[in-house]
Amino acid sequence: MNGAQAVARTLADCGVTTCFANPGTSEMHFVAALDTVPELHGVLCLFEGVATGAADGYGRMTGHPAGVLMHLGPGLANGLANLHNARRARTPLLAIVGDHATYHKRFDAPLESDIDALAGSVSGWVRRTTRSAEAGSDTAEAVAAALRAPGQIASLILPADVTWTDGGEAGTPIAPRRPSLVPDEAIKQVATVLRSGEPAVILLGGTGLRRPSLDAASRAAAATGARLFAETFPARHERGAGIPAVDRLAYLVEFAAHQLAGTRHLILAGADAPVSFFAYPDKPGTPVPADCRVHVLAEPGDDVPGALAALADLVAAGEAPRLQQPERPAFGEGELSAQVAASVIGALLPESAIVCDEANTSGIWLPAATAGAPPHDWLSLTGGAIGQGLPLATGAALASPDRPVLALEADGSAMYTASALWTHAREQLDITTVIFSNRAYAILTMELERTGAATTGTTARDLLDLSRPDIDFTALAAGMGVPASRATTIAEFAAQLRRAFAEPGPHLIEAALPPRG
Ligand SMILES: Cc1ncc(C[n+]2csc(CCOP(=O)(O)OP(=O)(O)O)c2C)c(N)n1
Numbered sequence: 236m237n238g239a240q241a242v243a244r245t246l247a248d249c250g251v252t253t254c255f256a257n258p259g260t261s262e263m264h265f266v267a268a269l270d271t272v273p274e275l276h277g278v279l280c281l282f283e284g285v286a287t288g289a290a291d292g293y294g295r296m297t298g299h300p301a302g303v304l305m306h307l308g309p310g311l312a313n314g315l316a317n318l319h320n321a322r323r324a325r326t327p328l329l330a331i332v333g334d335h336a337t338y339h340k341r342f343d344a345p346l347e348s349d350i351d352a353l354a355g356s357v358s359g360w361v362r363r364t365t366r367s368a369e370a371g372s373d374t375a376e377a378v379a380a381a382l383r384a385p386g387q388i389a390s391l392i393l394p395a396d397v398t399w400t401d402g403g404e405a406g407t408p409i410a411p412r413r414p415s416l417v418p419d420e421a422i423k424q425v426a427t428v429l430r431s432g433e434p435a436v437i438l439l440g441g442t443g444l445r446r447p448s449l450d451a452a453s454r455a456a457a458a459t460g461a462r463l464f465a466e467t468f469p470a471r472h473e474r475g476a477g478i479p480a481v482d483r484l485a486y487l488v489e490f491a492a493h494q495l496a497g498t499r500h501l502i503l504a505g506a507d508a509p510v511s512f513f514a515y516p517d518k519p520g521t522p523v524p525a526d527c528r529v530h531v532l533a534e535p536g537d538d539v540p541g542a543l544a545a546l547a548d549l550v551a552a553g554e555a556p557r558l559q560q561p562e563r564p565a566f567g568e569g570e571l572s573a574q575v576a577a578s579v580i581g582a583l584l585p586e587s588a589i590v591c592d593e594a595n596t597s598g599i600w601l602p603a604a605t606a607g608a609p610p611h612d613w614l615s616l617t618g619g620a621i622g623q624g625l626p627l628a629t630g631a632a633l634a635s636p637d638r639p640v641l642a643l644e645a646d647g648s649a650m651y652t653a654s655a656l657w658t659h660a661r662e663q664l665d666i667t668t669v670i671f672s673n674r675a676y677a678i679l680t681m682e683l684e685r686t687g688a689a690t691t692g693t694t695a696r697d698l699l700d701l702s703r704p705d706i707d708f709t710a711l712a713a714g715m716g717v718p719a720s721r722a723t724t725i726a727e728f729a730a731q732l733r734r735a736f737a738e739p740g741p742h743l744i745e746a747a748l749p750p751r752g
Pocket of ligand 1: 316594649
């Protein structure tokens with residue numbers, strides 16, 4: 236066995252069966268090794284940012300890492316923005332980065348760069364394998380590191396000569412570190428706070444936004460009068476009919492401050508304390524009221540479901556969770572808008588859908604419109620680095636082949652990683668992509684005002700405008716093998732969405748919206 240075969244064998248033995256890849260010369264032995272391990276599914280992505288975003292989607296849905304194969308420093312650099320989003324999502328993910336042969340590095344060949352520095356910027360664990368005999372054991376450690384609760388990026392750097400040298404051995408799978416139990420004392424303290432009757436909010440994040448955590452949190456809230464909120468950009472939020480409904484904290488800090496106004500106790504369950512996404516002149520850095528005390532019930536790496544269950548047993552014995560009733564919005568006829576598109580989506584969303592939300596300003600109406608739809612998972616843009624939605628959908632669909640995936644994409648964000656559509660077609664993934672085509676970086680026109688940089692100049696406006704030429708997403712999708720259509724009316728959008736949900740395989744609908752900006 237050479238080093239590459241040892242890595243591939245160990246991945247499969249550790250349950251890593253999907254590897255998103257964009258390889259180069261230094262990874263050729265790893266590419267060849269994939270054929271020696273039939274359990275490993277290699278998925279070609281045409282840009283590393285697609286591969287890393289796909290691994291994020293896969294990890295969010297399975298709780299297990301996918302591998303991402305990238306070509307030296309430049310390949311890793313192309314993948315960094317979506318690795319950043321994955322780090323913020325606390326997704327288990329294994330980055331495998333090929334490097335020059337150890338003895339070739341002294342030549343400073345053109346692709347030579349500081350891979351370790353790049354990997355270190357997003358990873359919780361980095362290892363450079365130095366001998367083929369250690370390739371398998373390093374891989375087993377990398378998988379365990381990725382799975383370390385609550386989940387993180389582990390990066391394994393593989394020099395080419397390590398991969399092609401014989402003497403490799405499969406590594407033995409290692410049990411990852413489990414979530415830490417929350418001490419009884421901490422749970423009792425939070426119970427005392429909740430029983431005080433002072434206004435309290437329980438802020439849920441991570442596994443706190445999945446069942447059974449949601450049921451326990453809902454019981455605790457109902458029994459004590461505390462209010463529940465979700466972190467602003469959850470990695471994965473289970474919602475819909477039959478599940479306790481939890482509103483997200485708003486993106487704009489003044490709106491979030493309004494949601495938290497009057498709160499004396501903020502209880503964190505799997506979430507970090509909220510902060511403003513950006514600094515703005517004359518706006519607060521955090522929405523938490525000055526006289527509010529912050530209590531940590533459970534850190535993201537803790538046993539959040541266990542802590543919430545224990546809390547509910549203390550403060551809400553006999554209390555039932557408040558479940559969202561089934562409810563579908565109505566929609567009329569006429570021209571399509573983002574608001575009515577949300578109603579159509581809420582009316583038609585299939586059972587157990589996975590929604591990858593990068594709709595940005597066009598998505599404002601989606602949470603309300605889909606609240607009572609059948610149970611579904613909502614995956615959001617955790618790290619604010621746009622270009623995530625189409626890759627995320629790729630990985631979610633491969634992770635959950637029996638579930639329909641809906642990618643809700645703003646047009647500007649879609650263009651960063653549009654080549655994900657090719658992988659949707661290559662893998663025949665059941666993904667319906669809706670492009671909200673407002674032909675603008677609409678949110679930035681708002682941010683221009685909010686930062687106080689407002690201008691009437693056309694140069695500034697042109698940097699936020701996506702027209703001249705308008706982007707033809709149906710032509711783009713068709714060129715990559717994804718059947719596509721354009722909707723300008725509500726009736727067209729509803730008919731096209733129905734058809735896309737009914738037919739297996741990928742579809743793209745360009746929702747032509749009135750221009751914003
Ligand atoms: C990687 C990255 N580059 C740039 C930005 C800055 N940025 C934030 S929103 C945005 C434009 C969003 O436009 P679009 O996706 O069309 O959504 P809309 O605002 O029109 O709803 C940009 C460029 C970012 N967040 N991430």
